[in-house]
Amino acid sequence: MDDRQKNTHFGFSTVPLEDKQHLVDDVFHHVAARYDLMNDLMSGGLHRLWKDRFVSKLALPRTRRARHLDLAGGTGDIAFRILKKPDYTGSVTILDINGDMLAVGRDRAEKQRLQGKLSFIEANAEELPFAANSFDTCTIAFGIRNVPRIDKALAEIHRVLRHGGQFLCLEFSNVVLPGLDKIYDAYSFHAIPRIGQLVTGDAEAYRYLVESIRQFPAAESFAAMIETAGFARPSFSRLSGGIVAIHSGWKL
Numbered sequence: 001m002d003d004r005q006k007n008t009h010f011g012f013s014t015v016p017l018e019d020k021q022h023l024v025d026d027v028f029h030h031v032a033a034r035y036d037l038m039n040d041l042m043s044g045g046l047h048r049l050w051k052d053r054f055v056s057k058l059a060l061p062r063t064r065r066a067r068h069l070d071l072a073g074g075t076g077d078i079a080f081r082i083l084k085k086p087d088y089t090g091s092v093t094i095l096d097i098n099g100d101m102l103a104v105g106r107d108r109a110e111k112q113r114l115q116g117k118l119s120f121i122e123a124n125a126e127e128l129p130f131a132a133n134s135f136d137t138c139t140i141a142f143g144i145r146n147v148p149r150i151d152k153a154l155a156e157i158h159r160v161l162r163h164g165g166q167f168l169c170l171e172f173s174n175v176v177l178p179g180l181d182k183i184y185d186a187y188s189f190h191a192i193p194r195i196g197q198l199v200t201g202d203a204e205a206y207r208y209l210v211e212s213i214r215q216f217p218a219a220e221s222f223a224a225m226i227e228t229a230g231f232a233r234p235s236f237s238r239l240s241g242g243i244v245a246i247h248s249g250w251k252l
């Protein structure tokens with residue numbers, strides 16, 4: 001079966017696989033200008049702690065020539081954290097399919113005087129425009145669930161990482177703390193679209209974000225996908241009762 005005959009989900013809707021990417025792109029075109037503010041409002045600032053923890057788990061090389069790739073890098077949150085680590089002297093490439101998200105990232109980088117060690121690439125994570133073994137480390141935060149063909153993106157990440165390089169993924173996951181699931185559901189399905197409506201005028205975009213979280217595989221299943229893509233030593237740790245998980249794999 002070719003892609004034109006396959007379906008996938010876009011939030012809770014079923015859509016042709018080939019249509020998903022432009023639906024996702026519409027969401028992020030709409031929210032780009034308010035994306036960072038919304039992250040703070042929706043998570044009560046928690047996303048900052050998750051991202052700090054995420055970056056602290058990355059085994060970055062300490063050489064001047066170290067090359068890090070941040071996929072679905074959006075407005076730069078992960079890349080900036082990496083560049084601000086005192087022991088990191090290398091460069092970071094931010095790749096995202098959405099020019100509006102990258103434009104916000106570029107502005108923020110200039111304000112923080114970080115642009116010198118950064119490059120911005122507009123491309124699809126399913127078809128990375130890099131040679132094999134180009135990067136020492138690779139991250140993707142809150143991005144992989146938006147990618148229509150996750151297996152293709154994982155295979156590409158494996159290809160562009162050098163041997164010995166680490167892949168780290170931060171993504172929403174399955175809540176495992178008894179009782180938290182009900183509170184989290186009520187908050188996600190009722191409060192988040194309302195906050196989205198108030199701040200961006202677009203409740204639908206935030207309904208998609210909430211629904212897409214529920215469609216994403218549980219941490220155990222996603223770890224198996226990472227292993228299938230060829231990564232060694234797949235592991236994950238849950239944060240905040242499983243609201244998010246950090247996945248790690250190595251190209252050995």
Ligand SMILES: C[S@@+](CC[C@H](N)C(=O)[O-])C[C@H]1O[C@@H](n2cnc3c(N)ncnc32)[C@H](O)[C@@H]1O
Nearest residue numbers: 072073074096097098101124125141142143146
């Ligand atoms: C929820 S944002 C995450 C941004 C950032 N990593 C963060 O943690 O704040 C998801 C990002 O994934 C990007 N994206 C969606 N599909 C993509 C694809 N196929 N390839 C690359 N980026 C993609 C979107 O444009 C958006 O910027």
